[in-house]
Amino acid sequence: MSYKQTFFWSVDNFLNKDQHSECIREAAMWITKGEVVAFPTETVYGLGANALDETAVKKIFEAKGRPSDNPLIVHIASVSQLDQLVTAIPSVAKQLMDQFWPGPLTIILNKKESVAKSVTAGLDTVAIRIPDHPIAIELLKLADVPVAAPSANLSGKPSPTSGKHVYHDLKGRIVGILDGGQTGVGLESTVLDCSKEIPVLYRPGGVTIEEIEAVIGKIKVDPSLKSKDEVPLSPGMKYTHYAPDGTFVLVRDQKQIPVLLAKAKAEGKRTGVLTTKENVDTYEADVIVSCGSRADLASVANQLYESLRTFDEKKAEIIFSETFPYENLGIAIMNRLEKAAGGSIF
Ligand code: TXA
Ligand code: MG
Numbered sequence: 001m002s003y004k005q006t007f008f009w010s011v012d013n014f015l016n017k018d019q020h021s022e023c024i025r026e027a028a029m030w031i032t033k034g035e036v037v038a039f040p041t042e043t044v045y046g047l048g049a050n051a052l053d054e055t056a057v058k059k060i061f062e063a064k065g066r067p068s069d070n071p072l073i074v075h076i077a078s079v080s081q082l083d084q085l086v087t088a089i090p091s092v093a094k095q096l097m098d099q100f101w102p103g104p105l106t107i108i109l110n111k112k113e114s115v116a117k118s119v120t121a122g123l124d125t126v127a128i129r130i131p132d133h134p135i136a137i138e139l140l141k142l143a144d145v146p147v148a149a150p151s152a153n154l155s156g157k158p159s160p161t162s163g164k165h166v167y168h169d170l171k172g173r174i175v176g177i178l179d180g181g182q183t184g185v186g187l188e189s190t191v192l193d194c195s196k197e198i199p200v201l202y203r204p205g206g207v208t209i210e211e212i213e214a215v216i217g218k219i220k221v222d223p224s225l226k227s228k229d230e231v232p233l234s235p236g237m238k239y240t241h242y243a244p245d246g247t248f249v250l251v252r253d254q255k256q257i258p259v260l261l262a263k264a265k266a267e268g269k270r271t272g273v274l275t276t277k278e279n280v281d282t283y284e285a286d287v288i289v290s291c292g293s294r295a296d297l298a299s300v301a302n303q304l305y306e307s308l309r310t311f312d313e314k315k316a317e318i319i320f321s322e323t324f325p326y327e328n329l330g331i332a333i334m335n336r337l338e339k340a341a342g343g344s345i346f
Contacts (some may be wrong), residue, residue: 104206
């Protein structure tokens with residue numbers, strides 16, 4: 001499917017409230033008509049379609065070039081919509097919803113028949129969250145259906161954290177984009193399977209393991225998040241993701257980065273470094289990008305994907321990246337960097 005024009009609805013501050021709502025109403029209208037539109041959430045931009053309409057959901061997979069065995073997250077505006085999606089809500093799930101919704105926690109539960117098959121890629125479970133973003137909530141309310149939405153990037157590319165990123169990837173492939181500027185968290189939601197006796201973490205994200213365990217006690221963590229030799233339990237986690245066009249190498253020992261840069265330069269390559277505010281002055285490379293401060297990992301999460309996209313814009317051929325501690329938000333940041341590197345760790 002291709003579109004002559006992709007609407008770019010700028011829901012920005014210079015618009016008054018009425019113009020603002022008009023844009024969102026138009027986007028919601030397209031969703032009810034079975035089309036696909038991109039919208040901002042607090043994590044990354046989503047690519048939404050009516051989760052109860054099989055034909056509409058298939059258009060998401062087509063627009064992204066997403067493998068059909070990779071299930072989508074269903075977005076709702078209120079817990080009252082859960083009834084049409086899931087068979088039961090276990091008490092741990094209820095506690096987590098009370099604590100973290102709206103917010104960057106996706107909860108997997110046993111699904112009802114009404115959910116379109118392609119949303120769940122044939123699984124018996126469905127992933128659900130309430131996003132914490134005024135534009136997303138208004139859109140969901142106006143569309144008045146649960147909205148299936150993966151991140152609004154081309155499959156394999158970093159998730160979009162601005163309307164511009166979505167336009168770059170999906171122009172001509174979808175009806176429209178609701179642009180609400182830069183997203184807040186910057187990394188995708190945490191994905192937790194609560195259909196199991198003890199909840200299992202499939203994807204680290206905006207809500208940390210530490211925060212979840214403070215509410216419901218010990219959870220399990222998908223073994224593949226700790227060892228490259230294990231097959232991920234969640235379909236989407238087996239794919240390479242977030243990769244810049246150039247070779248992306250994670251470097252544990254920061255002192256090695258200048259050595260590796262010098263070698264790449266000698267080989268005639270256009271070099272890049274992904275660094276932090278604290279170290280930005282210590283390297284010589286063609287493209288140097290600081291993705292925030294080590295003292296504030298939320299700033300790194302917020303800028304990570306924009307930073308990865310910069311290397312493509314500036315055509316870096318080989319990029320060396322610093323690493324982060326495996327704790328709190330650092331776990332999600334390292335998970336995305338490891339995927340971007342596709343196992344290439346020095
Ligand atoms: O923050 C986010 O979660 C964003 C925004 C738009 O909400 N969405 C997002 O969606 O990141 P996506 O499709 O890029 O990632 C969804 C992840 C995939 O890894 C998928 O395999 C997993 O959730 N998933 C979805 N349903 C599942 C299920 N029933 N069982 C296991 N994993 C599931
Ligand atoms: Mg994604």
